[in-house]
Amino acid sequence: MKDIDLSEIDFNNMGGWPIPVKIFFVAFVCILILILGYVVDLSGQIQKLENVERQEQTLKQTFKTKYLKAVNLDAYKIQMKEMQESFGSMLRQLPSKTEVDDLLVDISQTGLSSGIEFKLFKPENETFVDFYAELPIKMTMTGSYHQFGTFVSGVAALPRIVTLHNIEIQSEKEGGQLTMDMTAKTYRYLDQEEVAANRAAARKKQRGR
Numbered sequence: 001m002k003d004i005d006l007s008e009i010d011f012n013n014m015g016g017w018p019i020p021v022k023i024f025f026v027a028f029v030c031i032l033i034l035i036l037g038y039v040v041d042l043s044g045q046i047q048k049l050e051n052v053e054r055q056e057q058t059l060k061q062t063f064k065t066k067y068l069k070a071v072n073l074d075a076y077k078i079q080m081k082e083m084q085e086s087f088g089s090m091l092r093q094l095p096s097k098t099e100v101d102d103l104l105v106d107i108s109q110t111g112l113s114s115g116i117e118f119k120l121f122k123p124e125n126e127t128f129v130d131f132y133a134e135l136p137i138k139m140t141m142t143g144s145y146h147q148f149g150t151f152v153s154g155v156a157a158l159p160r161i162v163t164l165h166n167i168e169i170q171s172e173k174e175g176g177q178l179t180m181d182m183t184a185k186t187y188r189y190l191d192q193e194e195v196a197a198n199r200a201a202a203r204k205k206q207r208g209r
Helices: 019-071 073-092 097-113 145-156 192-207
Strands: 117-123 127-129 132-143 162-171 178-189
Touching (some): 019 073, 097 117, 097 178
Antiparallel strands (some): 117 132, 127 132, 132 178
């Protein structure tokens, strides 16, 4: 190799190279291939390692979450039982279908006992929402501020859930009386047959679009 002038080597005529040059070139190419293969393989192994480390963190987090759930299982059961009891208590505040008429009478009687006079007391069509129905009642009444306040307090004290919406109070031109317009909403729970029927109707309506 010492007697070989590299500047005289013709890369277009590799077959004419001296044997030592050929051996050196082949060895160099082999070493280069080994180095490139090592680098490529190493990068792939690094990527796999990073993926495994990420999976390890995910599995650790999943294990931690499930472990905490298992440790607190009894507490979750107690909490679930309390929620069911609370939900049952709220559900009992919703009248059944047969009790709605009695509730309407209670609202009307509350107004009369407050000293107000109904000009309009009109139950509207029910609106179904999942497991309960919403019944709006349009009301127009006359009275004083004190009588209106007594009526609202009386409605709030009813054992059933009644909410008041869109309250408007205006002064009468004659007599000094006030007129109050509002919508009262009461609710009733639906039995299983009604819930199933409403869901079937909703699905049918969606398919018809």
